[in-house]
Amino acid sequence: MKKREEIAAAKQERAEKRSRSPYSAMHTGPGRALTAVYGVFALSATARAGYQVIREFDVAPIAYSLSVLAAVIYIVATVCLVIGNRVSHRIAIAACLAEFLGVIIVGILSFTHPEDFAKPSVWSSFGSGYGYIPLILPLIGLWWLFLVGRRIRTT
């Protein structure tokens, strides 16, 4: 169990950081949890995309290029959630929107053009291979970014 003073000191430290990077998700517990989940996803998507490109890019070039794109967008979103200035806030919103549109468009395409998706990408079949987390995560991210933006506008 952590001591009270430690928690108080950590809160004060965070309050100081807040004045420097008001948009960062790292100031509150749920924001840090969201950032961690994004980080896990960025890591696993990068590892999988890297493997697919190195070993079997010729099998399904479109699906694997999309995997790489998805991995890059997850990394960008994770970094922007941490940085927390106005520009990174907007980039994070754009990244979440791109993720959501990506999972919808690729999800539809993987049903209508299965020949282009011989092997699954992260976004195929609306992210079913990843427990539909790719579909839900950008929505939670957007909701979070909206809350942070509103909090800053009202203060």
Next chain:
Amino acid sequence: MFTVFTYVLYAVSAVLAIWSIVETIRNKPAGKLLLGATAFLLLLLIVQLVLSIATFGSTHDIDPLLYFGYVITAILVIALAGFWAFAELSRWGPGVLAAAGLTVIVMIERLDQIWQ
């Protein structure tokens, strides 16, 4: 893989995930015991890595990049989540551990599929 050891891996990561969810709901930061359980799972995953390196030659053609990619990513996820939960003083420390535990359960399943 190594049947009994795989079940142990499943059991420990499931316990970690459920325990973390309970601690998140109880609004507690990650205590020493929970961090100890995370370290134990990390140790087991490293044992899995060593075991698979030792017996890799005896198996039929598995792509080492694919297999060890998964093992090493799982080790990274648990190690990073552990540090994260150690630094995090709110209920969301166990929250992160729960997410990592669930991820690792899926990764163990994939490892088992690849090995067969």
